[in-house]
Amino acid sequence: MAERILVTGGTGTTGSRVARRLEERGIPVAIGTRRPKAAGDVPFDWADPASAAAFDGCTAAYLVAPTDRTDHLALMQPILERAMARGTRRFVLLSSSQFASGGPMMGEVHAWLAGAVPEWAVLRPSWFMENFSHGPHDRTIREDDAIFSATGTGCVGFISADDIAAAAVAALTVETSLNRDAILTGPEALSYGDVAGVISGLLSRPVRHVSLESADLVRRHMAQGLPRDYAEALAHLDEVIRDGGEDRTTPEILQLTGREPISFRQFAESNLPRW
Known part of the structure:
Protein backbone atom coordinates (compact mmCIF):
# COMPACT_ATOMS: atom_id res chain seq x y z
CA MET A 1 0.00 0.00 0.00
CA ALA A 2 2.94 2.31 0.58
CA GLU A 3 3.90 5.07 -1.85
CA ARG A 4 6.50 6.86 0.29
CA ILE A 5 7.31 6.10 3.89
CA LEU A 6 8.74 8.40 6.55
CA VAL A 7 11.10 6.68 8.97
CA THR A 8 11.57 8.81 12.08
CA GLY A 9 14.72 8.05 14.01
CA GLY A 10 15.91 7.01 10.58
CA THR A 11 19.60 6.87 11.50
CA GLY A 12 19.03 4.98 14.77
CA THR A 13 19.20 1.33 15.75
CA THR A 14 15.90 0.17 14.26
CA GLY A 15 15.15 3.14 11.98
CA SER A 16 18.28 2.69 9.88
CA ARG A 17 17.46 -0.98 9.41
CA VAL A 18 13.84 -0.23 8.49
CA ALA A 19 14.95 2.38 5.95
CA ARG A 20 17.47 0.02 4.38
CA ARG A 21 14.95 -2.81 4.05
CA LEU A 22 12.38 -0.51 2.48
CA GLU A 23 14.93 0.83 -0.01
CA GLU A 24 15.93 -2.73 -0.91
CA ARG A 25 12.29 -3.32 -1.82
CA GLY A 26 12.27 -0.25 -4.04
CA ILE A 27 9.99 1.78 -1.76
CA PRO A 28 10.79 5.53 -1.58
CA VAL A 29 11.89 6.52 1.91
CA ALA A 30 12.18 9.81 3.75
CA ILE A 31 14.67 9.45 6.60
CA GLY A 32 13.74 11.72 9.48
CA THR A 33 16.71 12.85 11.54
CA ARG A 34 17.74 15.82 13.66
CA ARG A 35 20.90 16.22 11.60
CA PRO A 36 20.21 15.57 7.91
CA LYS A 37 23.37 14.66 6.01
CA ALA A 38 22.50 12.48 3.05
CA ALA A 39 20.11 12.59 0.13
CA GLY A 40 16.70 11.46 1.34
CA ASP A 41 17.26 12.84 4.84
CA VAL A 42 14.62 15.27 6.10
CA PRO A 43 14.82 17.42 9.26
CA PHE A 44 12.84 15.83 12.07
CA ASP A 45 12.63 16.57 15.79
CA TRP A 46 9.53 15.78 17.85
CA ALA A 47 10.16 18.95 19.85
CA ASP A 48 9.86 21.12 16.70
CA PRO A 49 6.30 21.51 15.33
CA ALA A 50 7.77 22.35 11.92
CA SER A 51 8.82 18.70 11.69
CA ALA A 52 5.28 17.92 10.51
CA ALA A 53 6.52 18.91 7.04
CA ALA A 54 8.53 15.69 6.96
CA PHE A 55 5.28 13.76 6.45
CA ASP A 56 4.52 15.52 3.15
CA GLY A 57 3.97 12.95 0.40
CA CYS A 58 4.20 10.00 2.82
CA THR A 59 1.36 7.52 3.08
CA ALA A 60 2.89 5.73 6.08
CA ALA A 61 5.37 6.41 8.85
CA TYR A 62 7.54 4.50 11.29
CA LEU A 63 7.49 6.31 14.62
CA VAL A 64 10.38 6.26 17.08
CA ALA A 65 9.61 8.25 20.23
CA PRO A 66 12.25 10.44 21.91
CA THR A 67 14.43 8.53 24.35
CA ASP A 68 15.29 11.32 26.79
CA ARG A 69 11.86 12.15 28.23
CA THR A 70 8.63 10.55 29.44
CA ASP A 71 5.84 12.89 28.19
CA HIS A 72 5.56 11.22 24.81
CA LEU A 73 1.92 11.86 23.91
CA ALA A 74 2.02 15.55 24.77
CA LEU A 75 5.04 15.93 22.52
CA MET A 76 4.02 13.67 19.63
CA GLN A 77 0.27 14.18 19.26
CA PRO A 78 0.35 17.68 17.71
CA ILE A 79 2.76 16.54 14.98
CA LEU A 80 0.82 13.33 14.33
CA GLU A 81 -2.41 15.29 13.92
CA ARG A 82 -0.69 17.52 11.38
CA ALA A 83 0.64 14.40 9.64
CA MET A 84 -2.87 13.02 9.21
CA ALA A 85 -4.02 16.36 7.83
CA ARG A 86 -1.19 16.09 5.29
CA GLY A 87 -2.43 12.69 4.10
CA THR A 88 -0.46 10.12 6.12
CA ARG A 89 -2.78 7.21 6.92
CA ARG A 90 -0.67 4.44 8.44
CA PHE A 91 1.46 4.78 11.55
CA VAL A 92 3.68 2.04 12.99
CA LEU A 93 4.92 2.91 16.48
CA LEU A 94 7.98 1.38 18.11
CA SER A 95 6.98 0.88 21.72
CA SER A 96 8.03 -1.68 24.32
CA SER A 97 6.71 -4.99 25.61
CA GLN A 98 6.47 -3.36 29.03
CA PHE A 99 4.16 -0.53 27.94
CA ALA A 100 0.57 -1.65 27.35
CA SER A 101 -1.98 0.60 25.70
CA GLY A 102 -2.78 3.48 28.02
CA GLY A 103 0.34 2.93 30.09
CA PRO A 104 3.17 5.43 30.54
CA MET A 105 5.40 6.88 27.83
CA MET A 106 4.75 5.08 24.50
CA GLY A 107 1.69 3.43 26.05
CA GLU A 108 -0.10 6.77 25.91
CA VAL A 109 0.72 7.15 22.22
CA HIS A 110 -0.41 3.57 21.62
CA ALA A 111 -3.86 4.28 23.06
CA TRP A 112 -4.17 7.52 21.08
CA LEU A 113 -3.24 5.86 17.78
CA ALA A 114 -5.78 3.08 18.34
CA GLY A 115 -8.55 5.63 18.78
CA ALA A 116 -7.52 8.35 16.34
CA VAL A 117 -5.89 7.06 13.16
CA PRO A 118 -7.31 4.85 10.39
CA GLU A 119 -4.37 2.45 10.06
CA TRP A 120 -1.91 1.63 12.81
CA ALA A 121 0.30 -0.94 14.45
CA VAL A 122 2.26 -0.85 17.67
CA LEU A 123 5.38 -3.01 17.87
CA ARG A 124 6.22 -3.91 21.45
CA PRO A 125 9.63 -5.60 21.37
CA SER A 160 17.56 -8.41 17.62
CA ALA A 161 17.00 -5.05 15.95
CA ASP A 162 17.10 -6.80 12.58
CA ASP A 163 14.06 -8.88 13.54
CA ILE A 164 12.27 -5.77 14.82
CA ALA A 165 12.99 -3.98 11.53
CA ALA A 166 11.67 -6.92 9.52
CA ALA A 167 8.44 -6.82 11.53
CA ALA A 168 8.17 -3.05 11.06
CA VAL A 169 8.53 -3.33 7.29
CA ALA A 170 5.82 -5.98 7.25
CA ALA A 171 3.49 -3.76 9.28
CA LEU A 172 4.22 -0.74 7.07
CA THR A 173 3.66 -2.50 3.76
CA VAL A 174 1.07 -5.25 4.29
CA GLU A 175 -2.06 -4.60 2.26
CA THR A 176 -4.45 -4.65 5.20
CA SER A 177 -3.25 -2.72 8.22
CA LEU A 178 -2.67 -4.73 11.40
CA ASN A 179 -4.60 -2.30 13.62
CA ARG A 180 -3.26 -4.10 16.70
CA ASP A 181 -0.17 -4.37 18.81
CA ALA A 182 2.42 -7.14 18.60
CA ILE A 183 4.76 -8.22 21.38
CA THR A 249 8.35 -15.67 24.09
CA THR A 250 5.83 -15.03 21.31
CA PRO A 251 5.42 -16.26 17.69
CA GLU A 252 4.94 -12.73 16.28
CA ILE A 253 8.20 -12.52 14.32
CA LEU A 254 7.43 -15.77 12.53
CA GLN A 255 3.85 -14.71 11.87
CA LEU A 256 4.77 -11.24 10.57
CA THR A 257 7.91 -12.07 8.60
CA GLY A 258 7.64 -15.76 7.75
CA ARG A 259 10.90 -16.69 9.49
CA GLU A 260 12.06 -17.49 13.00
CA PRO A 261 13.86 -14.81 15.04
Whole structure:
Protein backbone atom coordinates (compact mmCIF):
# COMPACT_ATOMS: atom_id res chain seq x y z
CA MET A 1 0.00 0.00 0.00
CA ALA A 2 2.94 2.31 0.58
CA GLU A 3 3.90 5.07 -1.85
CA ARG A 4 6.50 6.86 0.29
CA ILE A 5 7.31 6.10 3.89
CA LEU A 6 8.74 8.40 6.55
CA VAL A 7 11.10 6.68 8.97
CA THR A 8 11.57 8.81 12.08
CA GLY A 9 14.72 8.05 14.01
CA GLY A 10 15.91 7.01 10.58
CA THR A 11 19.60 6.87 11.50
CA GLY A 12 19.03 4.98 14.77
CA THR A 13 19.20 1.33 15.75
CA THR A 14 15.90 0.17 14.26
CA GLY A 15 15.15 3.14 11.98
CA SER A 16 18.28 2.69 9.88
CA ARG A 17 17.46 -0.98 9.41
CA VAL A 18 13.84 -0.23 8.49
CA ALA A 19 14.95 2.38 5.95
CA ARG A 20 17.47 0.02 4.38
CA ARG A 21 14.95 -2.81 4.05
CA LEU A 22 12.38 -0.51 2.48
CA GLU A 23 14.93 0.83 -0.01
CA GLU A 24 15.93 -2.73 -0.91
CA ARG A 25 12.29 -3.32 -1.82
CA GLY A 26 12.27 -0.25 -4.04
CA ILE A 27 9.99 1.78 -1.76
CA PRO A 28 10.79 5.53 -1.58
CA VAL A 29 11.89 6.52 1.91
CA ALA A 30 12.18 9.81 3.75
CA ILE A 31 14.67 9.45 6.60
CA GLY A 32 13.74 11.72 9.48
CA THR A 33 16.71 12.85 11.54
CA ARG A 34 17.74 15.82 13.66
CA ARG A 35 20.90 16.22 11.60
CA PRO A 36 20.21 15.57 7.91
CA LYS A 37 23.37 14.66 6.01
CA ALA A 38 22.50 12.48 3.05
CA ALA A 39 20.11 12.59 0.13
CA GLY A 40 16.70 11.46 1.34
CA ASP A 41 17.26 12.84 4.84
CA VAL A 42 14.62 15.27 6.10
CA PRO A 43 14.82 17.42 9.26
CA PHE A 44 12.84 15.83 12.07
CA ASP A 45 12.63 16.57 15.79
CA TRP A 46 9.53 15.78 17.85
CA ALA A 47 10.16 18.95 19.85
CA ASP A 48 9.86 21.12 16.70
CA PRO A 49 6.30 21.51 15.33
CA ALA A 50 7.77 22.35 11.92
CA SER A 51 8.82 18.70 11.69
CA ALA A 52 5.28 17.92 10.51
CA ALA A 53 6.52 18.91 7.04
CA ALA A 54 8.53 15.69 6.96
CA PHE A 55 5.28 13.76 6.45
CA ASP A 56 4.52 15.52 3.15
CA GLY A 57 3.97 12.95 0.40
CA CYS A 58 4.20 10.00 2.82
CA THR A 59 1.36 7.52 3.08
CA ALA A 60 2.89 5.73 6.08
CA ALA A 61 5.37 6.41 8.85
CA TYR A 62 7.54 4.50 11.29
CA LEU A 63 7.49 6.31 14.62
CA VAL A 64 10.38 6.26 17.08
CA ALA A 65 9.61 8.25 20.23
CA PRO A 66 12.25 10.44 21.91
CA THR A 67 14.43 8.53 24.35
CA ASP A 68 15.29 11.32 26.79
CA ARG A 69 11.86 12.15 28.23
CA THR A 70 8.63 10.55 29.44
CA ASP A 71 5.84 12.89 28.19
CA HIS A 72 5.56 11.22 24.81
CA LEU A 73 1.92 11.86 23.91
CA ALA A 74 2.02 15.55 24.77
CA LEU A 75 5.04 15.93 22.52
CA MET A 76 4.02 13.67 19.63
CA GLN A 77 0.27 14.18 19.26
CA PRO A 78 0.35 17.68 17.71
CA ILE A 79 2.76 16.54 14.98
CA LEU A 80 0.82 13.33 14.33
CA GLU A 81 -2.41 15.29 13.92
CA ARG A 82 -0.69 17.52 11.38
CA ALA A 83 0.64 14.40 9.64
CA MET A 84 -2.87 13.02 9.21
CA ALA A 85 -4.02 16.36 7.83
CA ARG A 86 -1.19 16.09 5.29
CA GLY A 87 -2.43 12.69 4.10
CA THR A 88 -0.46 10.12 6.12
CA ARG A 89 -2.78 7.21 6.92
CA ARG A 90 -0.67 4.44 8.44
CA PHE A 91 1.46 4.78 11.55
CA VAL A 92 3.68 2.04 12.99
CA LEU A 93 4.92 2.91 16.48
CA LEU A 94 7.98 1.38 18.11
CA SER A 95 6.98 0.88 21.72
CA SER A 96 8.03 -1.68 24.32
CA SER A 97 6.71 -4.99 25.61
CA GLN A 98 6.47 -3.36 29.03
CA PHE A 99 4.16 -0.53 27.94
CA ALA A 100 0.57 -1.65 27.35
CA SER A 101 -1.98 0.60 25.70
CA GLY A 102 -2.78 3.48 28.02
CA GLY A 103 0.34 2.93 30.09
CA PRO A 104 3.17 5.43 30.54
CA MET A 105 5.40 6.88 27.83
CA MET A 106 4.75 5.08 24.50
CA GLY A 107 1.69 3.43 26.05
CA GLU A 108 -0.10 6.77 25.91
CA VAL A 109 0.72 7.15 22.22
CA HIS A 110 -0.41 3.57 21.62
CA ALA A 111 -3.86 4.28 23.06
CA TRP A 112 -4.17 7.52 21.08
CA LEU A 113 -3.24 5.86 17.78
CA ALA A 114 -5.78 3.08 18.34
CA GLY A 115 -8.55 5.63 18.78
CA ALA A 116 -7.52 8.35 16.34
CA VAL A 117 -5.89 7.06 13.16
CA PRO A 118 -7.31 4.85 10.39
CA GLU A 119 -4.37 2.45 10.06
CA TRP A 120 -1.91 1.63 12.81
CA ALA A 121 0.30 -0.94 14.45
CA VAL A 122 2.26 -0.85 17.67
CA LEU A 123 5.38 -3.01 17.87
CA ARG A 124 6.22 -3.91 21.45
CA PRO A 125 9.63 -5.60 21.37
CA SER A 126 11.26 -7.06 24.40
CA TRP A 127 14.76 -5.83 25.28
CA PHE A 128 17.21 -5.41 22.40
CA MET A 129 20.12 -7.78 21.95
CA GLU A 130 22.01 -4.71 20.71
CA ASN A 131 22.04 -3.38 24.28
CA PHE A 132 24.96 -5.76 24.75
CA SER A 133 26.84 -4.90 21.55
CA HIS A 134 26.14 -1.21 20.88
CA GLY A 135 24.21 -0.05 23.93
CA PRO A 136 24.59 0.36 27.69
CA HIS A 137 26.38 -2.95 28.30
CA ASP A 138 29.01 -3.13 25.55
CA ARG A 139 31.56 -0.91 27.32
CA THR A 140 31.19 -2.68 30.65
CA ILE A 141 31.60 -6.07 28.95
CA ARG A 142 34.82 -4.85 27.29
CA GLU A 143 36.27 -2.91 30.21
CA ASP A 144 34.87 -4.62 33.31
CA ASP A 145 33.96 -8.10 32.03
CA ALA A 146 30.60 -7.38 33.62
CA ILE A 147 26.94 -6.65 32.90
CA PHE A 148 25.21 -4.46 35.48
CA SER A 149 21.44 -4.59 36.05
CA ALA A 150 18.74 -4.69 38.70
CA THR A 151 17.01 -7.65 37.03
CA GLY A 152 18.17 -10.34 39.46
CA THR A 153 17.46 -13.75 37.95
CA GLY A 154 14.51 -12.54 35.86
CA CYS A 155 14.40 -13.68 32.23
CA VAL A 156 13.89 -11.73 29.00
CA GLY A 157 13.03 -12.80 25.45
CA PHE A 158 15.83 -10.68 24.01
CA ILE A 159 15.27 -9.74 20.35
CA SER A 160 17.56 -8.41 17.62
CA ALA A 161 17.00 -5.05 15.95
CA ASP A 162 17.10 -6.80 12.58
CA ASP A 163 14.06 -8.88 13.54
CA ILE A 164 12.27 -5.77 14.82
CA ALA A 165 12.99 -3.98 11.53
CA ALA A 166 11.67 -6.92 9.52
CA ALA A 167 8.44 -6.82 11.53
CA ALA A 168 8.17 -3.05 11.06
CA VAL A 169 8.53 -3.33 7.29
CA ALA A 170 5.82 -5.98 7.25
CA ALA A 171 3.49 -3.76 9.28
CA LEU A 172 4.22 -0.74 7.07
CA THR A 173 3.66 -2.50 3.76
CA VAL A 174 1.07 -5.25 4.29
CA GLU A 175 -2.06 -4.60 2.26
CA THR A 176 -4.45 -4.65 5.20
CA SER A 177 -3.25 -2.72 8.22
CA LEU A 178 -2.67 -4.73 11.40
CA ASN A 179 -4.60 -2.30 13.62
CA ARG A 180 -3.26 -4.10 16.70
CA ASP A 181 -0.17 -4.37 18.81
CA ALA A 182 2.42 -7.14 18.60
CA ILE A 183 4.76 -8.22 21.38
CA LEU A 184 8.04 -9.17 19.72
CA THR A 185 10.58 -11.51 21.31
CA GLY A 186 13.45 -13.74 20.36
CA PRO A 187 13.11 -17.53 20.47
CA GLU A 188 14.11 -17.99 24.14
CA ALA A 189 13.89 -16.21 27.48
CA LEU A 190 17.27 -15.69 29.15
CA SER A 191 18.42 -14.08 32.38
CA TYR A 192 21.25 -11.56 32.33
CA GLY A 193 23.31 -14.26 33.98
CA ASP A 194 22.51 -16.58 31.07
CA VAL A 195 23.57 -13.86 28.63
CA ALA A 196 26.83 -13.39 30.51
CA GLY A 197 27.38 -17.14 30.30
CA VAL A 198 26.86 -17.23 26.52
CA ILE A 199 29.27 -14.33 26.00
CA SER A 200 31.82 -15.87 28.40
CA GLY A 201 31.79 -19.16 26.51
CA LEU A 202 32.31 -17.49 23.14
CA LEU A 203 35.05 -15.14 24.39
CA SER A 204 36.81 -17.77 26.51
CA ARG A 205 37.06 -15.27 29.35
CA PRO A 206 34.69 -14.80 32.28
CA VAL A 207 31.95 -12.17 31.96
CA ARG A 208 29.70 -11.87 35.01
CA HIS A 209 26.32 -10.37 35.75
CA VAL A 210 26.43 -7.90 38.64
CA SER A 211 22.99 -7.75 40.24
CA LEU A 212 22.33 -4.28 41.66
CA GLU A 213 19.64 -2.84 43.88
CA SER A 214 17.35 -0.44 42.02
CA ALA A 215 18.67 2.61 43.88
CA ASP A 216 22.22 1.74 42.86
CA LEU A 217 21.14 1.42 39.23
CA VAL A 218 19.47 4.83 39.37
CA ARG A 219 22.73 6.32 40.61
CA ARG A 220 24.64 4.65 37.76
CA HIS A 221 22.24 6.05 35.18
CA MET A 222 22.43 9.54 36.67
CA ALA A 223 26.23 9.39 36.72
CA GLN A 224 26.00 8.71 32.98
CA GLY A 225 24.00 11.93 32.49
CA LEU A 226 20.37 10.81 32.61
CA PRO A 227 17.84 12.95 34.52
CA ARG A 228 16.53 11.41 37.72
CA ASP A 229 12.98 10.76 36.47
CA TYR A 230 14.24 8.93 33.40
CA ALA A 231 16.83 7.00 35.42
CA GLU A 232 14.11 5.91 37.84
CA ALA A 233 11.84 4.86 34.96
CA LEU A 234 14.62 2.68 33.52
CA ALA A 235 15.33 1.14 36.93
CA HIS A 236 11.64 0.32 37.27
CA LEU A 237 11.81 -1.58 33.97
CA ASP A 238 14.56 -3.72 35.45
CA GLU A 239 12.32 -4.38 38.44
CA VAL A 240 9.59 -5.64 36.09
CA ILE A 241 12.10 -8.09 34.60
CA ARG A 242 13.23 -9.16 38.07
CA ASP A 243 9.61 -9.88 38.99
CA GLY A 244 9.01 -12.06 35.90
CA GLY A 245 7.20 -9.56 33.68
CA GLU A 246 9.38 -10.31 30.63
CA ASP A 247 9.71 -14.08 31.04
CA ARG A 248 7.95 -15.05 27.80
CA THR A 249 8.35 -15.67 24.09
CA THR A 250 5.83 -15.03 21.31
CA PRO A 251 5.42 -16.26 17.69
CA GLU A 252 4.94 -12.73 16.28
CA ILE A 253 8.20 -12.52 14.32
CA LEU A 254 7.43 -15.77 12.53
CA GLN A 255 3.85 -14.71 11.87
CA LEU A 256 4.77 -11.24 10.57
CA THR A 257 7.91 -12.07 8.60
CA GLY A 258 7.64 -15.76 7.75
CA ARG A 259 10.90 -16.69 9.49
CA GLU A 260 12.06 -17.49 13.00
CA PRO A 261 13.86 -14.81 15.04
CA ILE A 262 17.60 -15.23 15.62
CA SER A 263 18.85 -16.60 18.93
CA PHE A 264 21.11 -14.72 21.32
CA ARG A 265 23.94 -17.13 20.60
CA GLN A 266 23.69 -16.38 16.87
CA PHE A 267 23.67 -12.68 17.66
CA ALA A 268 26.66 -12.94 20.00
CA GLU A 269 28.68 -14.96 17.48
CA SER A 270 28.25 -12.19 14.90
CA ASN A 271 29.20 -9.47 17.40
CA LEU A 272 32.26 -10.99 19.07
CA PRO A 273 34.60 -8.28 17.70
CA ARG A 274 32.70 -5.71 19.79
CA TRP A 275 33.85 -7.39 23.03
